[in-house]
Amino acid sequence: MNIDVSTIFQIAGIGIIVAMIHTVLKQMGKEDMAHWVTVIGFVVVLFMVVRLLNDLFQEIKTIFLFQ
Amino acid sequence: MLKLIGAALVLFAGTMIGFVQAARFAERPRQIRQLIHALQRLETEIGYGQTPLPDALRRMSLVLPPPLSGMFADIAGELRSERSSTVNESWERVLGEKWGATSMRAGEKEAMLRLGASLGGSGRDDQLKHVRLAVLQLQDEEAAAREEQQRYEKLSRSLGVLGAALVVILML
Numbered sequence: 334m335n336i337d338v339s340t341i342f343q344i345a346g347i348g349i350i351v352a353m354i355h356t357v358l359k360q361m362g363k364e365d366m367a368h369w370v371t372v373i374g375f376v377v378v379l380f381m382v383v384r385l386l387n388d389l390f391q392e393i394k395t396i397f398l399f400q
Numbered sequence: 401m402l403k404l405i406g407a408a409l410v411l412f413a414g415t416m417i418g419f420v421q422a423a424r425f426a427e428r429p430r431q432i433r434q435l436i437h438a439l440q441r442l443e444t445e446i447g448y449g450q451t452p453l454p455d456a457l458r459r460m461s462l463v464l465p466p467p468l469s470g471m472f473a474d475i476a477g478e479l480r481s482e483r484s485s486t487v488n489e490s491w492e493r494v495l496g497e498k499w500g501a502t503s504m505r506a507g508e509k510e511a512m513l514r515l516g517a518s519l520g521g522s523g524r525d526d527q528l529k530h531v532r533l534a535v536l537q538l539q540d541e542e543a544a545a546r547e548e549q550q551r552y553e554k555l556s557r558s559l560g561v562l563g564a565a566l567v568v569i570l571m572l
Contacts, residue, residue, distance in 0.1 A: 339572075343569055343570075343572060346569040347566065347569055347570065350562055350565050350566045350569060351566070353562055354559065354562045354563070354566070357555060357558050357559060357562065358555070358559075360555075361551055361552065361554075361555040362551070363555075374566075377570070
């Protein structure tokens with residue numbers, strides 16, 4: 334299993350930064366923008382996770398279906 | 401190695417964008433304050449000195465710091481030049497050209513344009529009234545600008561750094 338751990342760290346970093354931006358924006362009274370930033374960050378992370386899941390399913394197919 | 405340099409550059413650029421934005425927020429109330437002082441000087445020139453408008457504008461430009469001084473110097477120069485345009489025309493033209501160089505927004509421009517429409521075209525008392533009205537409007541704008549500065553100066557600074565960090569992490 335040579336899956337690289339860096340993607341997971343990347344997702345963690347995005348989470349931290351988005352949380353900080355959310356806090357800063359909320360403190361200054363721009364809550365609508367804060368929520369948009371959170372949603373966009375979530376979507377970006379979701380795409381990364383989808384790519385990883387795609388890899389996982391390909392792996393499962395190659396193991397169990399004997400192409 | 402190259403990646404690291406790129407990341408550092410992106411981080412630096414984002415931070416600088418944030419700082420420039422914050423500086424604009426900080427500069428706006430100061431420039432409005434300078435404009436108010438200049439208009440009060442103009443009021444004195446009109447009311448007590450009865451100075452001709454080109455001279456009064458030139459003296460205003462002498463006491464103002466750079467981005468605003470050029471504006472009044474240009475208007476004064478245009479009034480002195482051979483081409484005979486009205487005060488209103490040259491006022492509007494110069495303001496339209498030079499307003500982008502200042503940190504001020506549309507509200508102040510509107511007040512200044514309205515002042516230019518009545519300047520040099522009517523009696524002394526009428527002009528004085530219009531100058532005072534413009535000063536009052538600018539004071540309102542200054543209060544609003546100060547409030548905005550307190551709210552958004554730190555925000556834009558930290559937002560620049562955080563946005564740059566986000567881009568770096570996304571591209572790493």
